Amino acid sequence: MPSRSLDFARPAVFAGGMTERIECDIAVVGAGTAGITVAAGGALLGAKTVLIERDRMGGARLYGELPLQALAAAARHATDWQHAAKLGIRFDEPDIDILAVLRHANATIAAAAPNDSAERLGALGVTVLQGEARFAAPDTLNVGSTQVTARRFVIASGAKPAMPAIPGLTDIACLTPQSIFDLTERPLHLLVIGGGGTGIACAQAFQRLGVRVTLVERQQCLARHDPELRDLVVDALRRDGVTLHEQTTITLAENSATGIVLTLHHADGGTDRIAGSHLLLATGWQADLDALDLRQAGITTGPRGIAVDGTLRTSNHHVHAIGAAVDPQATTAIAVHHATVALKNILLRLPLRADRRAAADLVACDxxxxxxxxxxxxxxxxxxxxxxxxxxxxxxxxxxxxxxxxxxxxxxxxxxxxxxxxxxxxxxxxxxxxxxxxxxxxxxxxxxxxxxxxxxxxxxxxxxxxxxxxxxxxxxxxxxxxxxxxxxxxx
The missing domain is CATH 3.30.390.30 (FAD/NAD-linked reductase, C-terminal dimerisation domain)
Incomplete structure (x- = not known):
């Protein structure tokens, strides 16, 4: 048990650049949905809690899923004139300002951001550290020159975009499902690599908002979903005008004088070259663990992320791992469930196990x-x-x-x-x-x-x-x- 307590009547936000030693009950790495849920819950239950985040508070939910919903909503409104005609109401095709749509998506982020802010968490009693977390020992993290020792740790470091092994891709300035909302110009032709839920939703939304879109998927689009249902979505994308290349391999990505060129190899043996102005990489996620130096803490990893037991405890029994750190495909609903299980195990000593029976997923398409x-x-x-x-x-x-x-x-x-x-x-x-x-x-x-x-x-x-x-x-x-x-x- 730590010998020195913190003054949680005056929670702080540290920049990680000062010499400081912090002892606490729970240290949480990652301020996405899962990490914030643990940190807020721990503080409200009276635990001395530290939350560490190297980038923006809110993670993929705030900067990816939420603006994507705003984009999808705008895309649905862009087709209202077509559906209204069935009801006897006719009006002109809309005038679409896609940059205004993106500003709305970012305004949605700004409106929701205070709920995930360091200020709100500080008011709850959480000490927030901003910086890169790295294990120095099984019970110690370094954040810059700040050292954090805790009775229990929770790794909620999230995931980063997976980079497919496509020759030339590392030389391309790729958009991600987060950075696409920072566009300052209307794409002339958006190339999308990846036919999962995010790629499908982005492709349809931009097509409906007046951008020419081509999507390339090496397997089938929405391959993880029920074929009977996925076919209805894929048919809708084709009706909207999205050019789909399923079961297609990209053999080369290269910059050209006019933009980005992809060389395609189709399942039937044919080849093709397509050119676009922008490239969105939506090929899935991988656990973001590289900077943590997990070996110093005796934490074992597996093919998807950190290896955990049914209670989400790692090989270091003082450390739990949750959300995308365990499963890069974990949805926000699963991340919150993991956070709840970990928190109850750590503080209430309840022998709860993660339960995926009711795991839910949503594709923000139409x-x-x-x-x-x-x-x-x-x-x-x-x-x-x-x-x-x-x-x-x-x-x-x-x-x-x-x-x-x-x-x-x-x-x-x-x-x-x-x-x-x-x-x-x-x-x-x-x-x-x-x-x-x-x-x-x-x-x-x-x-x-x-x-x-x-x-x-x-x-x-x-x-x-x-x-x-x-x-x-x-x-x-x-x-x-x-x-x-x-x-x-x-x-």
Missing amino acids: PELACVGLSEAAARARHGRIHIQRRPFILNERALAEGRSEGLLKVMTTSTGRILGAAAVGPQAAEILHPWALAIGKGLGIGAVQAMIAPFPARGSSALQAAADFYRPKLFSPLTRRIVQFLARFG
């Missing part, structure tokens, strides 16, 4: 794609025979009234009604999945969803309809009819 729990393929692999309920939104009254009935809800259960996973593609897909996320997280069966009394008409009522579909074969079976006929004899 139609929106969201999923929670197991996909159909994963559910079949784990449970063998499963039940699938598909509910097309064309059967939903609210969707019909709004003239936006594309997409469907898909639910996977066991034969007894235990919910394994759910996915949806369509407007407001993420909101439609909320009851399914709750049910999976709490271990509720599909009967709990079917018993809901929900507002009507609503897109979310598709949940009730899907649950009713599960029971319909049994409810209206010949056996049930015979029971009803038998009971009718008694008046």
Whole structure:
């Protein structure tokens, strides 16, 4: 236990350039969503807490996911004139100022930033250090010339963009999913490498906002998602005008007098060269661990990031690792869940384990794609025979009234009604999945969803309809009819 306490009535922000020794209960590395959740929670529970961040407070959620949602919202509005015509309302095609759209995205960041700021955390009792953290011993971190000793450490250092092995790519000035919002000119032709959720969302949004977009993916776009749902999204991108090259390898990237040129090799053996003005690298993430010198702390890493047990504890039992430091593909929802598990294990000594049963994901495209729990393929692999309920939104009254009935809800259960996973593609897909996320997280069966009394008409009522579909074969079976006929004899 540290012998010297800090005066948390006057929390501080240090620049890491002064000689200082700090002893605390919890030291957190990384001020993204996961790290801030741990630091704020620790301070509120009375622990002496230090939070270390070398860059901007807020991490990928604040500077990547949030502005991407703002960009996607603007892109949806850019097509309102097309959808309104179905409802008998006609107006001219909009005049789009893409730089104004990007200013709105950055204004969204600025509006949310105070919640993740050093000032707010300081007011909660967290001491914030700004600088690079490096382990000097199993129980000590150096931040510049400041030394931090703690009873427990939490590594929430996040992830950095993965750099694919493409010849010439290191010589290209690439945009990232964060830096693309700092553009000061309208791209003439945006090249996107990577067909995951971020690449798809950015490609569609910029195309709808008047930029010519070409996307290259070496496998299939949205390969981690249900093929039945991903095809609806890919079809929408093609209708919007995005040029897609799936199952295509980039053999060379080079600068030219007119911009950036990529040489492509397609699955059918053909080759191609495409030129663009800007290049967005959206090929995924890798854990950002290089600067930490984990060997000094006796911390083992694996192929994805830091190796942890079910409680998110590392090989150094005084250190937990969470979020993208453990899994570079971890979503914000998973990062918050990890933070909660680690905090309760550290301070409350509760033997909690991370639970991915209700892991959720969202692709900010239009139609929106969201999923929670197991996909159909994963559910079949784990449970063998499963039940699938598909509910097309064309059967939903609210969707019909709004003239936006594309997409469907898909639910996977066991034969007894235990919910394994759910996915949806369509407007407001993420909101439609909320009851399914709750049910999976709490271990509720599909009967709990079917018993809901929900507002009507609503897109979310598709949940009730899907649950009713599960029971319909049994409810209206010949056996049930015979029971009803038998009971009718008694008046």
